[in-house]
Ligand SMILES: *[C@@H]1O[C@H](CO)[C@@H](O)[C@H](O)[C@H]1NC(C)=O
């Protein structure tokens with residue numbers, strides 16, 4: 325779902341060979357490399373490899389979606405020119421006639437990147453190729469769990485949520501009870517992704533499994549191969565339950581890191 329990899333190479337002038345017009349050869353884009361998946365803040369090098377077949381280079385232009393952001397024209401001094409686009413910062417020193425280097429990627433850098441190579445007059449033949457770059461942001465923070473501030477009776481449905489930290493795209497969330505992935509759909513409430521600042525998203529997944537003794541809950545947030553998780557334990561204090569609340573069980577949840585030693 326995450327990696328939308330699109331590569332297309334369009335050859336526009338080969339019919340000329342078939343037409344057997346003397347002196348005209350086919351300008352070809354041999355390949356384009358656009359990294360399919362990058363993290364926010366990283367740099368990306370995009371390359372466009374072409375064969376002029378004896379013709380002379382007029383220009384190489386790079387576009388994101390429909391907007392041009394870089395051109396290389398050997399007849400100009402300097403030959404390079406970059407247009408600033410939102411999310412597209414060209415590093416001219418690392419860019420050339422066959423490469424464009426982008427710094428400080430943001431979520432707005434994602435899009436379809438296309439290089440278009442043109443030959444000198446009189447032909448002005450051109451060829452192009454394109455590839456999609458997805459930019460994601462996966463935070464360091466673990467997901468967080470809410471809903472443990474109130475007591476539960478034994479077997480009472482939990483009312484807990486797991487929410488991812490702000491990320492892009494929306495992380496997938498999973499609940500585990502005592503190490504077992506929860507697959508019982510009636511226990512899960514998918515609240516979907518809510519927008520957060522800077523184009524980020526927060527996913528929330530509710531859990532309504534029945535409360536039981538010493539219940540270990542773990543929530544895992546996943547984007548691609550990245551995962552962050554948080555574990556908590558619901559401890560039932562049976563003394564409190566019996567002495568003060570009849571059959572009401574107080575469950576306490578504690579972040580696994582700070583759990584006091586278990587009472588045997
Ligand atoms: C869980 O999230 C939903 C949707 O954001 C919210 O309506 C509900 O109050 C939350 N419940 C808890 C226990 O945090």
Ligand SMILES: *[C@@H]1O[C@H](CO)[C@@H](O)[C@H](O)[C@H]1NC(C)=O
Nearest residue numbers: 559561562563564565567587
């Ligand atoms: C359970 O509750 C009793 C009575 O309030 C208390 O003395 C005991 O320390 C509690 N045990 C735990 C594990 O919290």
